[in-house]
Amino acid sequence: MEKIKIIPTKLQGTVQVPSSKSMGHREIICAGLAAGTSIIDNISMSKDIEATMRVLRAMNVSVDEIPSMIEGRHALQIMGTGHPIASADTVDCGESGSTLRFFIPLGANLGCPLTFIGHGKLVSRPLQAYYDILDKQFVQYFNDNGKLPLTVNGLLMPGKYELPGDVSSQFVSGLLFALPLLKGDSEIIITSPLESSSYVDMTLNCLAKYGIKVENEGGAHRRYLVPGKQRFKAQDSKVEGDWSQAAFWTVAGSLGESVTASGVDFTSLQGDKAVVDIMQRMCAALTQDAGSVTVEHGATKATVIDAANCPDIIPILTVLAAVSEGTTHIINAGRLRIKECDRLAAMTSELNKLGARVIEEPEGLLIEGQPQGLRGGAEVDAWNDHRIAMSLAVAAQACAEPIVLTGAGSVSKSYPDFWKDYTSVGGKIEVMA
Structure with missing residues (x-):
């Protein structure tokens, strides 16, 4: 699965997150x-x-x-x-x-x-x-x-x-x-x-x-x-559940109908657990239960996100910021440039193709939120990066028109079952090549 079309649809259901x-x-x-x-x-x-x-x-x-x-x-x-x-x-x-x-x-x-x-x-x-x-x-x-x-x-x-x-x-x-x-x-x-x-x-x-x-x-x-x-x-x-992967589903719930990420540990030392605090500051409709977190659709607001201790959740939080009210500032994110790809450049380039307003800075991003949603209707690329591919898949929910994603198979690096889980909660994809 290299190129797929993603038809905008609101996700709803429960996903057992991968282990960390x-x-x-x-x-x-x-x-x-x-x-x-x-x-x-x-x-x-x-x-x-x-x-x-x-x-x-x-x-x-x-x-x-x-x-x-x-x-x-x-x-x-x-x-x-x-x-x-x-x-x-x-x-x-x-x-x-x-x-x-x-x-x-x-x-x-x-x-x-x-x-x-x-x-x-x-x-x-x-x-x-x-x-x-x-x-x-x-x-x-x-x-x-x-x-x-x-x-x-x-x-x-x-x-x-x-x-x-x-x-x-x-x-x-x-x-x-x-x-x-x-x-x-x-x-x-x-x-x-x-x-x-x-x-x-x-x-x-x-x-x-x-x-x-x-x-x-x-x-x-x-x-x-x-x-x-x-x-x-x-x-x-x-092995405990992976908070960096749970973040895709928490944001998916905010943009969709309601998604529960199960199999997480709230006592975990994983820095990516910060997604809960950050989304709460953004006024997401988030509730916690024993071993799970549920996020329902709702309006969200801009905030300042410090990436120093949670770099892996920045791509998906950029998606949330792109449709939140106000201007979100992501800081201390320079190390995202030396991941599987330059993630700051990748998220700026690909989200802007969908109608977002993202400005790239040397050490972060400025995102002017579009609460009305994104236009979509464009071909975007995963930059051979699993986290870019999954973030764009979640962003498709906020688009008015379908998007085409090249490099969809890159999810195998960390989450081979992502597309299976995506469709299990109502995601609609068509394999093109």
Whole structure:
């Protein structure tokens, strides 16, 4: 499914949201680093999760699918040795930035060459923060002018690791996976205020579940003390629901009739849970229940949205802002330019084709809301980005005329069942090519 026509219709019903891709990566990696057998259930399979599974297998970890206890989901039986051992010389990270950045420190501690390859925009996504660390560690690495393929060859030494706080939190998490396995104690020093701190908190929570101790010294400039000679403990676990995916359905309910996103955890550390607070500030008709959130159709108002700790929900919140009363300002969103695509440019370009009024700024967006709705009647493109594709699908509800979406298949990166769920709540699509 590459090109589809979406006929405007108001969505109504209940969607069981996928499990968290962010937590899925973390649970699978921790289980793979443990000595023994872990069963990880409630996995929503996607290309990104498959990439993490591939890399673990290349590090001599057994990863097998077994029947899930939850209908429509997957479970993995993971048997690790307690320390990664190279069983291949090349690993394919697909288009998953999480997979690549989580595994580079582990790959740099194998004592033999390991080459990371990728596809799409992942080939050129920034890795300089790791290059600076590897230089200080005297670990050999080779790349193509800063791009993939990247070969690392060496052994990390315990000690001090410094990272600026404005880089992706994935760099911090990658070090947190690797440093407990070293022979001595280490510390990670964040030299400027840490952005996307909730993602690091998710990593720390997962590490603790698998028996790893890290002392987190809070404050604007964080410092993490990581004792060495630790061992991950095998653990059976169930992955929690994904708030970044639930956001598509909460906004869909506001633009449609009424949509319930079920399978979410209100105690979650996921930063994308902020969608609830943001939509409430925008006066959305939102109600919470145990494990679910329901949003009914209703007028919404503009607000200021700080993207620093919830970048993944910005594309879909841009859609909501486009049909809200007033002018919404999205700030601290510069890192959206280095995702699967430049998401600020993508949402500006494609929503404006539908009749929205979005102005692109260096670090954000200004959206002049059109409460009367959008005209539609245009062909838009997903920019090979799953979150752009899903956001435009939700935006179609607000259009007077059908839209044609190119790149609809990009949803497989994180949410392969999106179109199935979209039609289950009344969405109307026609496959064109």
